[in-house]
Amino acid sequence: KVYYKNYQLLRVIPRTDMQVDDVLALREEIEGLMYWTEPARNHSADILIPPDSVTDVKQFLQIRGVEFVVLLKDVQKAIASQNPSMSRQQRVELRTNKGHDMTFQRYHRYSDMLRYMNYLSLKYPELVELLIIGKSSKGQPLKVIKISTGQRTKDGNIKPAVWIDGGMHAREWISPAVVMYTLKQLVENFKVNRKVVEGADWYILPVSNPDGYEYSHTTDRFWRKTRSNHESQDEETSRTLTNFFWGESCRGVDMNRNWNFHWGEVGASDDPCHETYAGPRPFSEPETRAISDFIMDRKDRIKLYLTMHAYSQMWLVPWGYTSKKTGDYDDLMNMGRKAVDALNRVSGTQYQLGPSPSLLYPTSGGADDWAKGAAGIKYAYTVELRDDGTYGFLLPASQIVATGKETFAAIKAIARAIVCKN
Ligand SMILES: [Zn+2]
Incomplete structure (x- = not known):
């Protein structure tokens, strides 16, 4: 088990491009730092710092005049109480x-989640159907709940469908x-x-990873990626040797950089040991393959694609890979x-709305870009849930219901608009 005793979570706020470069250089300068968010000008970046490096990091920032605040003094304590x-x-x-x-x-x-999904399917068999759409690297079922009152409306028209997934990034617990x-x-x-349940067919995958x-x-x-192992066969045979170099962090792929649309172009890493490793090839992961196959089979019916992430309270619009706008950007x-x-x-929670390159920075191989660009789903969004950095990934469980309520209101608002249009 990995312990984070006396690790600190630091929020840095670079104000100039030079300070952004400084914050990026810091990662190279001091080993073992984890960037929870990437630095961008006038945007905070949250960095997890091992106890041995806390003093050095603070000194590094002070010398360069980069603003920072300590968000969490002892991360292990926050983990324990989350x-x-x-x-x-x-x-x-x-x-x-x-x-x-x-x-x-x-x-x-x-x-527990699977048990609840089973419970729903047994209690509401006329409404709920469980679908296993594939398996993870370790053989866990990828379970989708389909909620439907029949695929046609009273007038005989085919209903639109909605897809929602959560948990692509492991540590973003608020998402599932x-x-x-x-x-x-x-x-x-x-x-x-x-109205929204009867108006559409819903496909919901609470845990993608x-x-x-x-x-x-x-x-x-704070694990983020999948748990696959893309060592080559040669390396596999001399495992005892490579284990020394092939650290634990070199396993897995960032699921939200693995989609086959402008894969690996920007904001993704080709280093297996990196947090944003895009994988050896697009759709290298059984999880992204299963989801994309399932969606592709229903792409003409799915009008809304939502993928839930955390954190930073943003409603992100494609494209992620370029600052060019989609043709229907205004819609x-x-x-x-x-x-x-x-x-x-x-409850007054503020979200920023816009494409990632203008709010933060570009990333490619993301699921929403694929849903929009490859599957042709008109409304595709990435939602970065609570909070804005007070707890980050350690959002207390006491905020689940409040976050759920407000997010459901947002989902319902879009669903209503789409159902009415059809
Ligand atoms: Zn995420």
């Missing part, structure tokens, strides 16, 4: 009384939690949400505006 545990007793009670132990008061393991919350609203709160998600629970809280922005306005009305 997710309240549940006793065996509580668990048994929940399962007996409710048939499942999903609470939305804590970040659940993958098995919010997708599960969405599931609950659509199914268990069907009466209130009848179950291997990584579980690993972030059991071993390394995407108008729809996105509906979403962030609806979200804001719930």
